[in-house]
Each structure stands twice: as C-alpha cells, then as structure tokens.
Amino acid sequence: MADVEFTVEGHVAHVRLNRPQGLNAITPEMDDLLLAAWTEINANPEIWAVTLSAEGEKGFCIGADVSGGAERKSRMALGGGLTGIGGPLVTCKKPMVAAVQGFCVGGGFELAMCADIIVAADTAQFGLPETKVGIIGECGVVHRAMRQLPYHIAMQLILTGERIKAAEARHYGLVNEVVPYDQLADAAAAWVAKLNAASPLAVQAAKAAALGRLGHPLEVALATRFEPIEEYAATEDKKEGERAAGERRKPVWAGR
CATH class of the missing domain: 3.90.226.10 (2-enoyl-CoA Hydratase; Chain A, domain 1)
Known part of the structure; x- marks a missing residue:
C-alpha cells in the first residue's frame, strides 16, 4: 500500500x-x-x-x-x-x-x-x-x-x-x-x-474570506469584496437554502 x-x-x-x-x-x-x-x-x-x-x-x-x-x-x-x-x-x-x-x-x-x-x-x-x-x-x-x-x-x-x-x-x-x-x-x-450539513459552497467561500485577510487589519478585511462570496449568491445552493427556509425543512445541497 x-x-x-x-x-x-x-x-x-x-x-x-x-x-x-x-x-x-x-x-x-x-x-x-x-x-x-x-x-x-x-x-x-x-x-x-x-x-x-x-x-x-x-x-x-x-x-x-x-x-x-x-x-x-x-x-x-x-x-x-x-x-x-x-x-x-x-x-x-x-x-x-x-x-x-x-x-x-x-x-x-x-x-x-x-x-x-x-x-x-x-x-x-x-x-x-x-x-x-x-x-x-x-x-x-x-x-x-x-x-x-x-x-x-x-x-x-x-x-x-x-x-x-x-x-x-x-x-x-x-x-x-x-x-x-x-x-x-x-x-x-x-x-x-x-x-x-452546511452549504459546501458557502463553507468554501467563508473559508476563503477568513483566510484571505487573516493577516490584515480589520478595517481592510471589512472593506474587501470577496469573489467566492459574490459568486455564491448566484448558485443553486443559495436558492435551495432560501427554499428550505421557506418550507421549514432541511436543505439538500448540490454543491453547485
């Protein structure tokens, strides 16, 4: 092996x-x-x-x-x-x-x-x-x-x-x-x-944002726009999260 x-x-x-x-x-x-x-x-x-x-x-x-x-x-x-x-x-x-x-x-x-x-x-x-x-x-x-x-x-x-x-x-x-x-x-x-159990794309976007400005002052981090987060807004998982919340059920993530 x-x-x-x-x-x-x-x-x-x-x-x-x-x-x-x-x-x-x-x-x-x-x-x-x-x-x-x-x-x-x-x-x-x-x-x-x-x-x-x-x-x-x-x-x-x-x-x-x-x-x-x-x-x-x-x-x-x-x-x-x-x-x-x-x-x-x-x-x-x-x-x-x-x-x-x-x-x-x-x-x-x-x-x-x-x-x-x-x-x-x-x-x-x-x-x-x-x-x-x-x-x-x-x-x-x-x-x-x-x-x-x-x-x-x-x-x-x-x-x-x-x-x-x-x-x-x-x-x-x-x-x-x-x-x-x-x-x-x-x-x-x-x-x-x-x-x-969380949205995989949201998790990945959150990790990228957290690490991307880890060594910067808070003011810089707060003023930064993160592409993965902006891209997530148009994903199927974002829509599924909204549907699941409205229907009071657990979301079924697709990772896309």
Whole structure:
C-alpha cells in the first residue's frame, strides 16, 4: 500500500499517512503524493470536506524524514505545511479535519495546524523539537504556532523543545476536541458530518474570506469584496437554502 492513502467516499476525501514504522515521517515520495492529493481535492467540486489522519497509535507525524541525510529531506522539511515552502505553498480550499494521535511534532505539527478542525486522541503530544536537538531552519511551523497559540505558550514550545499533551492543547484552543484513541476516527467523522450539513459552497467561500485577510487589519478585511462570496449568491445552493427556509425543512445541497 502507498505511504499516503487517498480515497474519496461520497463528498469526503480521506488523506491518510501510512508509514507507521517511521512514525509517519514525510519522505520526498510522500510529499509528492500529498501534493497530488491536495491538487485533486481543490479541483474536484464533488469533494466537500477532507479528513487528514495517520496510521499507528504511536505517532501522527514527526515531520520530515531525514534518516537518509540532507538529500532525503522533503520540501516539508523547509516549512510551509501541506507541501512545504520548497514547492508550491498550497492552501486546501475545502474544510479539513485532522485526526491526531501520539507524537505530532515538527513538520507533523505544522501539517496538523493546516487543518481547520483538529480532533486529538488523549495520547497526542504536540511539540517543536528543533532547538532541543540543535536544528533550526525556515520553520513554517514556528510561524503557524505563533498565530494559533498564545504568545508565551508558542514561545515555550519554540524555545525549549518541550511538548504539550492533548488536554493542554485543548485548553489553549489548539484543538477542538479530545477523545480516547479508539474514538478518534468516529469523532473526526462527526465533525465532517457537521461541516457537510452546511452549504459546501458557502463553507468554501467563508473559508476563503477568513483566510484571505487573516493577516490584515480589520478595517481592510471589512472593506474587501470577496469573489467566492459574490459568486455564491448566484448558485443553486443559495436558492435551495432560501427554499428550505421557506418550507421549514432541511436543505439538500448540490454543491453547485
């Protein structure tokens, strides 16, 4: 089986790291498979949501595989997230739920932070070990941590290399839910069901708007017109939402 499994069931794409013997460290081959998966997910209108998971209870992902030396480093080793800054910096346009267990460190931590919802097993540990082992580069994970965690907690992880457990990550708002490991897959599926109960096109437009002005002042964001939102106004789903409200029933989304 491939070290990255990519399947589509209904309107949900499943991306699963499948290299548990290496704690799902990302090889260059896996990096290419991930890029192919994100490209298909973004291009396929039938895909409404994504789950990102990993095989093996011990680790979600420990980052880039550097066991073969410098020439074995994946693009992810340079930072960037879904494909790494050495390749195209990809943003997943569809809402993504990450299901995390065990070690989620370094580039693996960054990969998880690219998701919109994080569900963590109570076995999960999050950390940035780079400085502790004397390694530091253009770490995208550092920049994401500074934006997704309180300042002093992010600096604690960055400067000491220490890890925080799932319950602590939940306390700081890094993860949305913590569950026993044997309930992780079901919890992720429940979040995907919540996402797909909403209009898929509205969700995608909302995500694009939220991320599109994330680093800008509020005044700029409020003054910005977002094409995906304007385009949504003419969709069948927009009309279906209005019909369903008038008929007092649940809408049936078509994704168009």
